[in-house]
Amino acid sequence: MRIVLGLIFFLSMQVMAQAGKMQIHSEILNDDINLQIKLPETYGHSSDFRYPVLVVLDGSTQFEHIAANVGFLSSYAIIPELIVVGVSSNNRLKSFTPTQLEQFKDRSGGAENYRQFLETELLSSLGQKYRIADYHILSGHSMAGLFSSYVALTPDTRFNAAISISPSLWWDNNWLVQESAKLAVAKRTKPMRWFLSIASEPNEMASAFAAQITQLQDTLGNSPSVKPPSTQMLQWFDKRFPEETHDSTPLIGNVEALKTLFANWNAVPEIAVMPLKALKQFYHQQTAVFGYEFPLSAQQYNVYGLKASYEQKTAWGVEILQEGTKVFPMSEVLWDSLATAYDLDGQTALAIDASNKAVLLAKQSDSVFLNEILSQAKSLQGKTLQ
Template sequence: MNNWFKFVCFTLLAIFNAKINAQDKIIVGEKESVFSKILNENREIWIHLPKTYNDNSINPAKYPVIYLLDGEINFEYYAGMTDFLSKPPYADIPECIVVGIKNTERTRDLTPTKSQKKSPVNPNITLFSDSGGSENFTKFIQEELKPFIHKKYRAQDYSVLVGHSFGGLFAIHTFLTHPEAFNAYVANDPSLWWDNKVLISKTKDYLEKNKKFPAKKSLYVTQADNEEQQKNWDSDMTQAIDEFRTIVEKNGTLNYKHRFFEGEVHGTVSYPGNYEALKFVFKGFRTNIKEFAKNPGLLEEEYKRFSDTVGAEFIPSEPYLNVIIKFMKSNGFKESETYFMNVKNKLYPKTK
């Protein structure tokens, strides 16, 4: 009897500790599986939801979606980066859903044309023989992945595509061939050398046909310090990015930024690049809470201005309005407090 009592106590203690440990875990995201008829395979997707997503004290809201290529490499740090940059009261970006797309056949999915490049060691071997499937991959994202995300999660109709290397090549190719697919594109050290710089030709063809880039779209391109760090680096990478930059900047109709990162090589540039890209894509989103005490109407004016710039509607989030109301109350700005309470009740009416 004594041993049985000890066993029961030990079991209950183990269960209790397991629950405590489970509660102590910090969860970055969740995994989903999407079967693609287009690609004829299951695709693993990693989802990071904003911290307020499941907050029952506020009204359910919709969030912009960032589609992150090479998810298995970039997801963990990128999720934390979006949480950090969206933290009120001085958020640089809105809270976002991050969708990390894990690779299966990376070269196939991210390259726009079939490689004809022969191995310098054995001319009978074609390098990147599985290349040229980016059109199908774009179709998968547009016709299968996006509908899945919008059906299962509260996704806003504003999206960003983020890629590095071949992923950057894919982002620029998608921008040129399907500019309507995303609102903003980020290409970190893109492999624009691909197939004798085929995307340089496509960029020239696009402008010759359309005269200018589409309105209210953003493109952010980073360039690593490859030649400085590695003297033997093939300069095709650098030359192609520079050539693309010259064409885009000469046209001058696109919300475009090129950033050279001194001291960052091809494998490291995406981390600082993604941080700066988020601030560029959402430039104008940050507001100054202290100015609202004197001019409460400025909040709605600035959100309208930002919405007009990016071509999508953004409104102050309920958590941010709560922060503003608390600030006004603690600093004795009664009229401003009342004003923002009315704004909150208008945007987020209480439901019974």
């Protein structure tokens, strides 16, 4: 309860993150593509910190709920803070299908071109405009789920993880399912983490999904969701949502996908705390699983620092939050949390200095936390008068 009362306001950060729209021209697709962008709310708190990217297919319908859930989950360090990019698709059938069918001649079979667009033109354009890290996740539903499955099985893809919600694996007589027997064991230079799910869909959708799971089990063994995490280069996870329909499943499916892909990623999910050195070692050890070493983000510094402070490891909390303010010097929340840690550690003068910095930054950014930050500042000033 002590942690809940101390952290609830700072961890439930529903601040309106920087968002925007942009259009890029694809030479590969010979088309103009509309994008929606949502940056982490901490993006402006540093000038050099880089964020992983989550590319959401069918962005016009799937972007908003996924971006909101990413913001919530990352605020509690359940998943990393991500730049979320919604990509609108002008020709879903052609873009998302890996083979061309006679009845859809010239209107299908463009998946490889679309993959090249995403991995070269899109990621390059994002890299020129935003501070993106070299870790990329792709999410797709239905026909877009077929495409994200195709990307997951492509050995030389630039994506590190893929989400396939109710994928249309039935396409072309289960073509991708059959191809997966050899693609799943193909040589890779980095790990791929692949989440697949199915809702209450009947007939060919369900049978193709079942066939894909059987194929993966036969080729790679049971998914890590059934046994301890695998170190194999293609790591797959599957879940079923029988109470969801094809239309409703993306909401819960993407949340469960992100939680599954980043299971055990949170270094301190409960009240057992770590010092800064142990936190960094923890994420260094995760590199073998993810193929990428995640640096501590602003939300993590805040979560881990406050937890340590409230669990009476105030020296640990101060150290974590001190480094957090160095990496994210414009974060009013981290400065305010550092003031809390100093106060709990009995360093009132330093707490007041940190609190004053938090107030200044909160006023400059018109922070939604201004009143709470001012309240702590007033409380700390009152201690000097006692």
